Amino acid sequence: MRSVALSVILAAAAASASASEEQQPKPAFKATEVSAPFVEQFTDDWTERWTPSEATKKTPVGGETFSYVGAWSVEEPETPLIAGDKGLVAKSKAAHHAISAPFDAPIDFKAKPLVVQYEVKYQKGGNCGGGYIKLLEDGFQTSGKEFSDNTPWVVMFGPDLTCPGTKLHFIFRHKSPVTGEFEEKHLTVPPKPSFEKRTNLYTLVINPDNTYDVLFNGESQRNGSLLEDFTPAVNPAKEIDDPEDSKPEDWVDAKKIADPEAVKPEDWDEDEPYEIVDEDAVKPEGWLDDEPDTIPDPDAEKPEEWDDEEDGDWIAPTVRNPKCDEAPGCGEWKAPFKANPKYKGKWYAPMIDNPAYIGEWSPRQIPNPNFFEDLSPVQHLSKIGGVGIELWTMTEDILFDNIYVGHSLDDAKVLAASTYDIKKPFEDAQAAKEEAELEAEDADIPAFKEDPVAFVRGKVFTFIDAAKVDPVGAFKAQPETGAALVGAVLTFFGMLGALFGMVGSTQKPVTKSSKKTDAPTPDDKKKSDSAPVAPAGGDKKDDSTVKKRK
Numbered sequence: 001m002r003s004v005a006l007s008v009i010l011a012a013a014a015a016s017a018s019a020s021e022e023q024q025p026k027p028a029f030k031a032t033e034v035s036a037p038f039v040e041q042f043t044d045d046w047t048e049r050w051t052p053s054e055a056t057k058k059t060p061v062g063g064e065t066f067s068y069v070g071a072w073s074v075e076e077p078e079t080p081l082i083a084g085d086k087g088l089v090a091k092s093k094a095a096h097h098a099i100s101a102p103f104d105a106p107i108d109f110k111a112k113p114l115v116v117q118y119e120v121k122y123q124k125g126g127n128c129g130g131g132y133i134k135l136l137e138d139g140f141q142t143s144g145k146e147f148s149d150n151t152p153w154v155v156m157f158g159p160d161l162t163c164p165g166t167k168l169h170f171i172f173r174h175k176s177p178v179t180g181e182f183e184e185k186h187l188t189v190p191p192k193p194s195f196e197k198r199t200n201l202y203t204l205v206i207n208p209d210n211t212y213d214v215l216f217n218g219e220s221q222r223n224g225s226l227l228e229d230f231t232p233a234v235n236p237a238k239e240i241d242d243p244e245d246s247k248p249e250d251w252v253d254a255k256k257i258a259d260p261e262a263v264k265p266e267d268w269d270e271d272e273p274y275e276i277v278d279e280d281a282v283k284p285e286g287w288l289d290d291e292p293d294t295i296p297d298p299d300a301e302k303p304e305e306w307d308d309e310e311d312g313d314w315i316a317p318t319v320r321n322p323k324c325d326e327a328p329g330c331g332e333w334k335a336p337f338k339a340n341p342k343y344k345g346k347w348y349a350p351m352i353d354n355p356a357y358i359g360e361w362s363p364r365q366i367p368n369p370n371f372f373e374d375l376s377p378v379q380h381l382s383k384i385g386g387v388g389i390e391l392w393t394m395t396e397d398i399l400f401d402n403i404y405v406g407h408s409l410d411d412a413k414v415l416a417a418s419t420y421d422i423k424k425p426f427e428d429a430q431a432a433k434e435e436a437e438l439e440a441e442d443a444d445i446p447a448f449k450e451d452p453v454a455f456v457r458g459k460v461f462t463f464i465d466a467a468k469v470d471p472v473g474a475f476k477a478q479p480e481t482g483a484a485l486v487g488a489v490l491t492f493f494g495m496l497g498a499l500f501g502m503v504g505s506t507q508k509p510v511t512k513s514s515k516k517t518d519a520p521t522p523d524d525k526k527k528s529d530s531a532p533v534a535p536a537g538g539d540k541k542d543d544s545t546v547k548k549r550k
Helices: 004-023 140-146 322-326 409-417 420-443 452-469 471-477 479-505 512-516 522-530
Strands: 038-040 056-058 065-067 072-075 087-090 095-107 114-122 133-137 153-161 166-175 182-187 199-206 211-216 219-225 239-241 256-258 275-277 294-296 318-320 337-339 351-353 365-367 384-393 398-406
Touching (some): 038 095, 087 384, 114 133, 153 199, 199 409, 318 322, 384 398
Antiparallel strands (some): 038 398, 056 065, 072 087, 087 398, 114 398, 166 182, 199 211, 239 365, 294 318
């Protein structure tokens, strides 16, 4: 835990920043003057460009069919930072979402760079939710309402919250000039930044020379070549395994074998035990041979409602013999076990090099009938006709804003300067304020050495209060407290399960009220005589409490 002085400083700084923020009005939204093939800031006329999908989607596993029922809305963020600034929000939780917008003219990036940039904010935090966009193949525009996972796309880019984990997608679809089939090429090592609940800026640059750059909040995270950094590779292997070749039956690929000439030594005794009694051990001085491990509880009293005639002789429950805690041990002393020096275990022949070993078998190589060599994949990517957002998410209220698709990284930066760069300082200040508040709360919690109970109580209550607002954020901020609390809850329920199991296995004792009922049958009497009865009252009673029946 940080010092109280640091907490006070942070709290004062946050309060000052908050007061300054309240005195200054929020900047007003102003549509950008940046010109590009496609710029979207979700102004009032957004419905003229965007069309929600009315298609259905069939899952690859199981073949279940779903409709894109996820609702879309253009609205201000839950915490507005620029007055009048709105974004496209995926509103529904645990639903399939799909919406798309066509370009005025298809974009060809064979001679100019392709620059894609937009903002995403997980307003409710992350819990299995996509935030990526698809740049759709030219020609889809005539069927916006039918936009689905089957709609051809050229590039897919953006954040994805897996369960658990995060990554930044960059995938492109490349067409084989031999087979005419498309294959998805995934960035082999995608960036894995922390998205949190802030506005984040995602930028992708694809150059005509087949190089790329993936940026997160304006900083490059991964860059390289389309020909080297993607799986599967753009260009297939020249040769492939012959599918008709098979390993010969007499092929020997075992490198080692048991030595056929090895013989178990005559003195090897497989029957010797792993441990034996330590004959040299001596009973510790002060061992209490005549003291039992447990004794009747001297503080136990027979319950007032106990009826000796009905319930039998009452016997006090047993407790640990206190004399045994003061002595090395109680009861009959037995020598401990020790490792048997003669133990060898089962004998096995040693392994030697196999003289018949031929080597690892692999099928012969044949020319790949689908081989091709495309040294300029960018030149063969399809034109882009629009942008679509198609995703399934367990997280609601994912906000998309300020989409740029064009050819100028400088223009994309100008757009970011009037949007993302304005929001970032406010969100940084808000994060600092929340951290200061957390530090201030911690300042009221005593040190563990000073008051362990108050320390644990304070940490638990702080975690619970934070979890009510943001469970994921609470675990990230206080992982130790969260893990300990979950462990305690699981232990508690485990104890409850064990307790109910014990109760379920113990027959209910006969009560006085049973005297007024019908007389028991011989079978009932027999069952009652054989059943143990638990005494009433006393926390010191344990499982050893057994009632002696007449």
